[in-house]
Amino acid sequence: MFKSTRKVLAAAAGAALIVLVVVLLPAAASAQRRDMDCPDFSSQKSAQIYFLKHGGPRYDPDRLDADHDGIACEDNPAPYFYGKRLH
Ligand SMILES: [Ca+2]
Numbered sequence: 001m002f003k004s005t006r007k008v009l010a011a012a013a014g015a016a017l018i019v020l021v022v023v024l025l026p027a028a029a030s031a032q033r034r035d036m037d038c039p040d041f042s043s044q045k046s047a048q049i050y051f052l053k054h055g056g057p058r059y060d061p062d063r064l065d066a067d068h069d070g071i072a073c074e075d076n077p078a079p080y081f082y083g084k085r086l087h
Helices: 002-031 044-053
Strands: none
16 A cells, blocks of 8 residues: 555656656746847848847847847848848
């Protein structure tokens, strides 16, 4: 009787650990998204596409458009893309 109770408790602890690893940790990781900077992008175009996908030019959470002209990372190398919308 006592042994089976310990087994049940061990199984519950294991299940709780699985929930923690599988469910909670990825959620925490996505909530703390890494801040991106212009050197993280290989080109101006890739920075611009990322900027537009994350709310640019209205929102610029990564501060890729320091002069607020709607164009991210002007000093990054080619290829360039100065569009203000993705489509
Ligand atoms: Ca700019």
